[in-house]
Amino acid sequence: MKMFKEFKEFAMRGNMIDMAIGIVIGAAFGAIISSLVSDIIMPPIGMALGDLDFSNLFWVMREGDVAGPYATIQAAHDAGAVTFNYGKFILTLINFIIIALCIFVLVRSINKMHRPKEVKPGEPTTKECPYCQSAISIKASRCAFCTSQLEQK
Numbered sequence: 401m402k403m404f405k406e407f408k409e410f411a412m413r414g415n416m417i418d419m420a421i422g423i424v425i426g427a428a429f430g431a432i433i434s435s436l437v438s439d440i441i442m443p444p445i446g447m448a449l450g451d452l453d454f455s456n457l458f459w460v461m462r463e464g465d466v467a468g469p470y471a472t473i474q475a476a477h478d479a480g481a482v483t484f485n486y487g488k489f490i491l492t493l494i495n496f497i498i499i500a501l502c503i504f505v506l507v508r509s510i511n512k513m514h515r516p517k518e519v520k521p522g523e524p525t526t527k528e529c530p531y532c533q534s535a536i537s538i539k540a541s542r543c544a545f546c547t548s549q550l551e552q553k
Contacts, residue, residue, distance in 0.1 A: 429499070429502075430495070430499060433495050433498050433502070434491075434495050436498070437491055437495050438455065441494070442454050442455075442491065442494070453487070454487040454488075454490050454491055455473075455487055455488060455491060456471075456472050456473055456487060457485070457486055457488075458473050458483040458484060458485045458486065458487060459483065459486065460476060460481050460482070460483055461481075461482045461483060461484050463481055464476065464478075464479030464480030464481035464482075465479055465480045466479040468481065473485055473488075525538055526538055527540075529543040529545065529546060529548065529550070531546050531548040532545050534546070
């Protein structure tokens with residue numbers, strides 16, 4: 401019972417819940433980017449390269465029970481062939497580059513929002529007491545620290 405209570409305290413910490421939400425949103429974002437690449441970006445590129453389907457680019461490393469050529473990766477796998485699927489790797493690489501770019505832009509924006517605003521130097525609001533070297537208001541006629549009478553300028 402005590403172990404369950406400790407686990408509940410651990411799981412309900414704010415950071416743990418934030419991390420879980422981030423993982424779920426990240427997985428959904430990854431699925432959106434995968435769809436963007438495979439369904440939106442790559443078809444026009446494939447058309448421009450002569451109706452090339454990147455998801456079916458492969459090299460047969462070992463023939464299967466049924467001799468090739470194989471029209472698709474699935475046909476090669478069904479025949480028992482061993483394939484090197486470089487087209488899927490290209491799609492995954494493009495997914496990664498787009499996700500990395502999006503994360504970079506997001507982190508850069510967040511850092512820009514949290515960056516302290518530059519304060520332009522204006523009129524000074526303090527001066528140094530000539531007797532005790534303490535910082536006092538520029539309008540002070542007597543030092544708050546050493547109580548010395550100050551000259552008015």
